[in-house]
Amino acid sequence: MTQEISNLSGEAISLLKELIGTPSFSSEENETALLLEQWFRDHDITFHRENNNVYAFNKHYDQNKPHLLLNSHHDTVKPNSGYTRDPFKAEIKDGKLYGLGSNDAGGALVSLLAAFTYFYKKQDLSHNLIIVASAEEESSGSKGLNSMLEILPEIDVAIVGEPTLMQLAIAEKGLVVFDAEVSGTPSHAAHPNSNNAIYNCIDVLSWFKNFNFPKVSEVLGEVKLTVTQIKGGNQHNVVPAGVDLVIDVRVNDCYTNNDIARILKDQAPCKLTPRSLHLNSSAIPKDHPLVKSGMALGRSTYGSPTLSDQAALSCPSLKMGPGDSTRSHSADEYIYMAEIEEGIELYINLLIGFLQKTTS
Known part of the structure; x- marks a missing residue:
């Protein structure tokens, strides 16, 4: 891990602690949106906000290039009655970071933010990078990622950050x-x-x-x-x-x-x-260059039974992120610190492999 990536990992974990300490139930994400805005300011990244969705484009944006979306959400469910810890207090014990939203999907969100920041000022990318920290994912609300698709340029491919143990969910029910x-x-x-x-x-x-x-x-x-x-x-x-x-x-x-x-x-x-017919299944071909880049890093492919913001997308999309889906919505939710560090490095290497392959 380079010093730059190590520094981004430390900053991402600090941000996640702040996010855990800030309640952000679906449609009530204003305060966490402010924390995300501050991340972009601290890294001199031009950003935009639509309702509680915070988004940004890479610095050397070229409208003639295809668009790769990086997306995860900053809303959470409400803590269940089984909690034995304060769900809004970020605590580290035995390498685990405890707190509501740590695993679903705070770890993935801050890891994608770190990866986007790594690439933000780089030139000659084969794709434009767009990151959206979205709202209302847990409630499938009307002011989440689905509302952003009318504002953003057409998305060609996407990575949706959810806890998958950094394996490649190439389809979702x-x-x-x-x-x-x-x-x-x-x-x-x-x-x-x-x-x-x-x-x-x-x-x-x-x-x-x-x-x-x-x-x-x-x-x-x-x-x-x-x-x-x-x-x-x-x-x-x-x-x-x-x-x-x-x-x-x-x-x-x-x-x-x-x-x-x-x-x-x-x-x-x-x-x-x-009740609704808009939450369709989604998939990305196994031979897609993005999937191949992940497989070259030793990642395995599988089909996910759980729903995410992929359902809002009509383009090929890959679900991938640090953490374990079985911890989502559980009492005393946690994510391993090492999972976030690994996640950031894998996201960056995945994108390096993809951008190089699609350029050649």
Whole structure:
């Protein structure tokens, strides 16, 4: 590790400590946006802000070159009840940096900031570099990365920073959430009723349990359909008119979200209403130069079951970052300091390999 990269690593970890100490729930990221603005000022980088999204372009921007987006988010979920530590106090113990958002996705965000800063003043890059520290990722809100795509130039390829142990997530499942209604006939519990909505749920739940989408992705596997919520009735002596279900569908790259909605609405034995169809699956070809650059560094490829801001992008995108996805949204969240240091160096080497290959 060169002295320049070592210095950037130290500064990135200091920034992450500040971010942890600053609450930034989705749509409430103003204070962390100010911290990110200060990073750019401290490194003499021209930056812009749109709502709580902070973004910048490399110094020698050339509109005739393709665009590579570096993106991660600075919002967090709310801490769960299992925390034994102060979620807003950055603490280091046994090489671990504890705190809410340390792993998801603070480590990836500060590592990408460091990598962008490393390349900011360099000339003769094959691509323009754009970094967006985005808001509202955890809530899939309307003022996050999706809103930035109307402002930014067309993106040709992207790296989305999320905890992947710095392995290469070359595909990501999409998401469709359905509200389902199982109907019946309301009645007094003391009277006969052959159309009890709660009993009708037995066959409906069995149908969802056994239903399979036939197309299986080489990278992402099967579409995963799960009933996650059920609600019906509010009095012990009244049979309700209906029971509400929530269906969570994780979509592979063999289907669009519109395909999933059409198939289920045609075949499911109950009324279904999708909440949204915009969180589609995403992928990047395994032979893409960006992926090849990562593989040359000993990184492996896989398909990710979790959702990120990749869902907002229509270009080839790679999900990669320090930290472990299994720690995300967990109590006493943490990231290893060494993971951040490794992440910054790997991001830089990944980009060096990509920019050299695409230039030659």
